[in-house]
Amino acid sequence: xxxxxxxxxxxxxxxxxxxxxxxxxxxxxxxxxxxxxxxxxxxxxxxxxxxxxxxxxxxxxxxxxxxxxxxxxxxxxxxxxxxxxxxxxxxxxxxxxxxxxxxxxxxxxxxxxxxxxxxxxxxxxxxxxxxxxxxxxxxxxxxxxxxxxxxxxxxxxxxxxxxxxxxxxxxxxxxxxxxxxxxxxxxxxxxxxxxxxxxxxxxxxxxxxxxxxxxxxxxxxxxxxxxxxxxxxxxxxxxxxxxxxxxxxxxxxxxxxxxxxxxxxxxxxxxxxxxxxxxxxxxxxxxxxxxxxxxxxxxxxxxxxxxxxxxxxxxxxxxxxxxxxxxxxxxxxxxxxxxxxxxxxxxxxxxxxxxxxxxxxxxxxxxxxxxxxxxxxxxxxxxxxxxxxxxxxxxxxxxxxxxxxxxxxxxxxxxxxxxxxxxxxxxxxxxxxxxxxxxxxxxxxxxxxxxxxxxxxxxxxxxxxxxxxxxxxxxxxxxxxxxxxxxxxxxxxxxxxxxxxxxxxxxxxxxxxxxxxxxxxxxxxxxxxxxxxxxxxxxxxxxxxxxxxxxxxxxxxxxxxxxxxxxxxxxxxxxxxxxxxxxxxxxxxxxxxxxxxxxxxxxxxxxxxxxxxxxxxxxxxxxxxxxxxxxxxxxxxxxxxxxxxxxxxxxxxxxxxxxxxxxxxxxxxxxxxxxxxxxxxxxxxxxxxxxxxxxxxxxxxxxxxxxx
Numbered sequence: 001x002x003x004x005x006x007x008x009x010x011x012x013x014x015x016x017x018x019x020x021x022x023x024x025x026x027x028x029x030x031x032x033x034x035x036x037x038x039x040x041x042x043x044x045x046x047x048x049x050x051x052x053x054x055x056x057x058x059x060x061x062x063x064x065x066x067x068x069x070x071x072x073x074x075x076x077x078x079x080x081x082x083x084x085x086x087x088x089x090x091x092x093x094x095x096x097x098x099x100x101x102x103x104x105x106x107x108x109x110x111x112x113x114x115x116x117x118x119x120x121x122x123x124x125x126x127x128x129x130x131x132x133x134x135x136x137x138x139x140x141x142x143x144x145x146x147x148x149x150x151x152x153x154x155x156x157x158x159x160x161x162x163x164x165x166x167x168x169x170x171x172x173x174x175x176x177x178x179x180x181x182x183x184x185x186x187x188x189x190x191x192x193x194x195x196x197x198x199x200x201x202x203x204x205x206x207x208x209x210x211x212x213x214x215x216x217x218x219x220x221x222x223x224x225x226x227x228x229x230x231x232x233x234x235x236x237x238x239x240x241x242x243x244x245x246x247x248x249x250x251x252x253x254x255x256x257x258x259x260x261x262x263x264x265x266x267x268x269x270x271x272x273x274x275x276x277x278x279x280x281x282x283x284x285x286x287x288x289x290x291x292x293x294x295x296x297x298x299x300x301x302x303x304x305x306x307x308x309x310x311x312x313x314x315x316x317x318x319x320x321x322x323x324x325x326x327x328x329x330x331x332x333x334x335x336x337x338x339x340x341x342x343x344x345x346x347x348x349x350x351x352x353x354x355x356x357x358x359x360x361x362x363x364x365x366x367x368x369x370x371x372x373x374x375x376x377x378x379x380x381x382x383x384x385x386x387x388x389x390x391x392x393x394x395x396x397x398x399x400x401x402x403x404x405x406x407x408x409x410x411x412x413x414x415x416x417x418x419x420x421x422x423x424x425x426x427x428x429x430x431x432x433x434x435x436x437x438x439x440x441x442x443x444x445x446x447x448x449x450x451x452x453x454x455x456x457x458x459x460x461x462x463x464x465x466x467x468x469x470x471x472x473x474x475x476x477x478x479x480x481x482x483x484x485x486x487x488x489x490x491x492x493x494x495x496x497x498x499x500x501x502x503x504x505x506x507x508x509x510x511x512x513x514x515x516x517x518x519x520x521x522x523x524x525x526x527x528x529x530x531x532x533x534x535x536x537x538x539x540x541x542x543x544x545x546x547x548x549x550x551x552x553x554x555x556x557x558x559x560x561x562x563x564x565x566x567x568x569x570x571x572x573x574x575x576x577x578x579x580x581x582x583x584x585x586x587x588x589x590x591x592x593x594x595x596x597x598x599x600x601x602x603x604x605x606x607x608x609x610x611x612x613x614x615x616x617x618x619x620x621x622x623x624x625x626x627x628x629x630x631x632x633x634x635x636x637x638x639x640x641x642x643x644x645x646x647x648x649x650x651x652x653x654x655x656x657x658x659x660x661x662x663x664x665x666x667x668x669x670x671x672x673x674x675x676x677x678x679x680x681x682x683x684x685x686x687x688x689x690x691x692x693x694x695x696x697x698x699x700x701x702x703x704x705x706x707x708x
Contacts, residue, residue, distance in 0.1 A: 054663060054703060056677030060437050061406045061699035064393030066374040067648075067670030067680040068099045068118035074391040076111035077670040077680070078103065081369040081376060081390070083138040083193070083248075083302070083357040085147070092359065092367055092388075093147055094376060095136040099669070102136060102149060102160060105376055109389045114147075115164050119627070119646060119667050123154045123173030131166035133158070134173075138194040138248070139357075140202070148202045150191040157191065157204060157215055169202070170219045178209045178228030186221035188213065189228075193248035193302075197255050205246040205259060212249060212259060212270065224257075225275050233264045233282035241275035243268070244282075248357075250305040258311055260300040267300060267313060267324055278311075279328045287318045287337040295330035297322065302358035302369070312366050314355040321355065321368060321379060333366070334385050340447065342373045342392030350385035352377065353392070393698040396427040396446035397439075404439035406431070407446075409695040411467040411521070412631075412684040413475070420686060420693060420700065421467055421475055428461045430477060430488060433700060435688065442475075443494050451482045451501035459494035461486070466521030466576070466684075470528045470545075478519040478532065485519065485532060485543060497530075498547045506537045506556030514549035516541070517556075520575040521631075525583050533574040533587065540574065540587060540598060552585075553602045561592045561611035569604035571596070572612075576684075578632035578640065586640050588629040595629065595642060595653060607640065608659050616647045616666030624659035626651070627666075631684035631695075643682040643694070650682060650694065650703075663703055671696060677703070 067077025081103075083095040092105040093114070101116035115131045122132030136158075138150030147160040148169065156171035170186045177187025191213075193205035200217040203224065211226035225241045232242025245263035252258070257270040258278070266280035279295045286296025298317035305311050311324040312333065320335040334350045341351025355377075357369030366379040373392030379385050395405030407426025414420050418435035421442070429444035443459045450460035464486075466478035475488040476497065484499035498514045505515030517536035524530055530543040531552065539554035553569045560570030572591030579585050585598040586607065594609040608624045615625025627646030634640050638655030641662070649664030664679040672678035684695045694701040 053675040054677065055675050056663065056671075056673050056679075057702045057704075058402055058673060059693065059700045059702040060401050060404045060433050060439055061409070062393035062395070062402065063671040063673065063697075063699050063701075064391035065671075065680065065697040065699075066098075068096070068101070068113075069668070069670035069678075070103075070112050072111070073109040073389055074387070076105075076109075076389045078111075078374045078376070078390045079669065079681075080371050080374060081357065082136075082371060083140075083150070084359040084367050084369045084376065085139045085141045086359045086361040086367060087141045087145055088143070088362065090361055092376065093139050093141060094369060095139040095149060095357070097135050097137055097371075100133045100135065102133070102139065102147065105389050111389050115160050115166050117667070119648070119669060121153070123151070123156070123168075125167050127166065128164040131160075131164075137192050137356075138205070140194045140196045142196045142200055143198070148194050148196055150194045150204060152190050152192060152207075155188045155190065157188070157194065157202060170215050170221050176208070178206070178211070178223075180213075180222050182221070183219040186215075186219075193246070193260070195249045195251045195257070197251045198253075203249045203251060203257055205249045207245055207247060210243045210245065212243070212246065212257065224273060225270055231263075233261070233266070233277075235268075235276050237274045247301045248303045250303045250311065252305045252309055253307065258303050258305060260303040260313060262299050262301055262316075265297045265299065267297070267303065267311065279324050279330050285317070287315065287320060287332075289322075289331050291330065292328040295324075295328070297330075301356045304358045304360045304366070306360045306364055307362070312358050312360055314352075314358045314368060316354055316356065319352045319354060319372075321352065321358070321366065334379050334383055340372065342370075342375070342387075342394070344377075344386050346385065347383045350379075353394075394426055395698075396424070396429070396441075398431075398441055399439060401437040404433075404437075406439075406698045406700075408698060409700060410465050410630075410683045411478070412686045412693065412695045412700070413467050413469045414686040414688050414693070415469055415473065418688045420688070421469065422695060422700065423464045423467050423477065425463055425465060428464065430461070430464070430467065430475065442492050443488050449481075451479075451484075453486075453495050455494070456492040459486075459488075459492075466519075466533070468522040468524045468530065470524050471526070472528075476522050476524065476530055478522050480518050480520060480535075483516045483518060485516070485522065485530065498543050498549050504536075506534070506539065506551070508541075508550050510549070511547040514543075514547075521577045521588075523577040523579040523585065525579045526581070531577050531579060531585055533577045535573050535575050535590075538571045538573065540571070540577065540585065553598050553604050559591065561589070561594065561606070563596075563605050565604070566602040569598075569602075576630045576632045576643070578634040580634040580638065581636045584634075586632050586634050588632050588642065590628050590630060593626045593628060593646075595626065595632070595640065608653050608657050614646065616644075616649070616661075618651075618660050620659070621657040624651075624653075624657075631682065633685040633687065635687075641685050641692075643685055645681050645683060648679045648681065650679070650685070671699060671701070673701075 079098040090107040121134040124132040134153035145162040179187040189208040204213040248260035259268040285298035288296040301316040302314035309326040340353040343351040353372030375390035397405040411423035420433040452460035462481040520535040521533040532541040562570040576588030587596040617625040631643035647666040648669040
């Protein structure tokens with residue numbers, strides 16, 4: 001439980017993924033032959049030569065899942081939808097958190113983008129696509145059709161008219177605090193939930209202040225309940241009450257306010273400023289139905305109220321939708337405790353995955369922002385669950401090709417016979433995919449996180465990311481949340497090469513004496529030395545085959561973008577590494593949106609991009625722009641291929657630093673197969689013979705000239 005609680009509190013960040021492989025052959029090349037042939041000569045045209053149109057195919061897994069595409073029903077894509085709200089006409093509004101947009105969904109499931117530009121964060125007021133948000137989470141709608149948004153990473157409350165004109169109602173972008181005041185003079189600290197009453201007052205769950213705030217239509221902000229910076233669970237009036245990371249609020253027709261007091265595992269009620277606990281017991285998690293203090297919740301994250309005064313709650317940890325009557329009687333409306341999935345069905349037969357937002361319409365239908373599934377779900381008054389928009393493509397099924405299922409493939413490498421090894425982060429497993437597309441689980445157990453050495457299913461990982469292969473067939477895994485580097489033999493025997501589980505640090509040393517801080521990727525050179533993108537230390541580490549760890553470049557705890565040698569160089573959350581045949585390293589310096597080069601002696605230069613300036617421009621050296629790149633692959637001709645994740649494209653960088661876009665369209669996130677291909681969130685790359693493989697969300701994709 002403590003691991004999950006920590007991961008939950010870290011969810012404001014995006015977990016970076018990774019991968020690599022030094023290619024076989026002098027250039028990255030794609031041929032038009034139908035079968036996948038690991039021994040095929042590298043004699044066909046280069047990937048960006050006019051040898052026929054590039055075609056993207058599904059090799060294994062499912063192309064459904066996250067993205068930013070507008071469309072109807074399953075054709076639409078969301079990226080971690082959080083808050084949802086319903087208007088009087090039955091339209092839904094969705095805070096599409098990691099797309100930085102506000103989306104509209106009609107009763108027929110047609111999705112359009114009302115405000116913001118997908119993948120582009122910021123804080124600009126404006127109309128429609130000209131507006132900018134940064135991880136909006138909460139959304140509510142008033143009787144006139146105006147929307148109010150908790151723009152969480154901007155620490156502001158925004159207003160959107162029915163025509164899509166966005167203004168800032170209260171707070172100042174990028175400035176957190178707890179000050180009461182009017183408009184830009186007020187301060188919030190990661191606001192999550194919003195609700196509006198009949199008079200047009202907006203109530204805010206001010207997460208990191210542990211308070212409930214009130215904002216009038218004129219933008220006057222006051223603190224209704226709780227005291228900023230003081231967490232707890234006390235009932236009481238106004239500032240005497242205490243909350244612990246409240247995430248959602250709802251207002252009924254009598255102006256009672258209900259709060260999902262997330263880290264207290266309770267539902268609270270505020271009447272005329274007096275706070276009481278309606279259901280659950282503070283800091284006593286569980287999933288039991290019952291009345292009042294006898295009921296149990298675990299991280300309730302969303303709350304909505306219907307016309308009869310019934311509450312609907314998204315119980316995040318157990319992936320449940322709960323109903324709470326006005327008298328505090330709690331029942332489970334849909335889902336089964338501790339089973340994360342995407343199945344439509346009735347009551348306990350339905351499945352959700354980490355639901356956050358919830359709304360109810362005038363007819364009593366409940367709508368859920370199913371965060372982990374990147375979908376909007378509908379629950380009728382009879383408890384029948386359907387998927388209104390978006391589609392979940394994740395799962396864990398060992399099978400062949402499209403019949404297999406993954407849960408967020410973030411790392412990938414390939415052996416000399418064409419077997420692909422992938423890090424299936426969402427299921428905490430390492431999977432193997434043969435050249436024929438047959439998927440099996442090599443190590444770990446689906447959905448079971450933790451730390452354990454052992455063989456096959458007995459081993460445990462926690463949010464692993466990168467994977468690499470040495471010359472004799474051993475795999476090495478960056479076990480990110482365990483802050484360790486793990487080794488897996490061809491027989492599936494898992495041991496820990498370096499680091500100690502749950503011990504985060506930057507110590508150089510041998511084996512368990514060394515420490516890492518959320519390592520994200522690994523690469524192997526010709527001498528079987530490992531190189532580690534030690535993401536939260538902002539360093540690149542080297543690990544010998546005997547487990548001796550040293551710091552090759554960067555200084556632990558010091559972020560920046562300086563080029564230099566060894567400890568004088570600086571990185572900003574590096575998340576991907578690759579090594580070429582000469583032993584040079586290439587680093588996806590994700591926080592800087594740069595691609596860096598590190599010589600074997602530790603001399604760091606910037607190959608492409610401009611520090612701290614994200615974008616999608618092709619160009620040479622500093623003229624090129626990237627958007628949070630993650631995975632890398634280096635070929636023997638000196639070209640580097642980049643999974644430019646934030647742009648949803650694959651880029652190529654020549655040895656001279658010239659950057660071009662190989663596949664995908666910047667800003668269009670969603671997997672589209674065929675000759676006008678699109679990517680959602682590419683994370684890693686690998687080459688088998690004349691084909692390039694891309695890990696993207698819940699799928700492994702194949703890119704080459706012509707179709708299979």
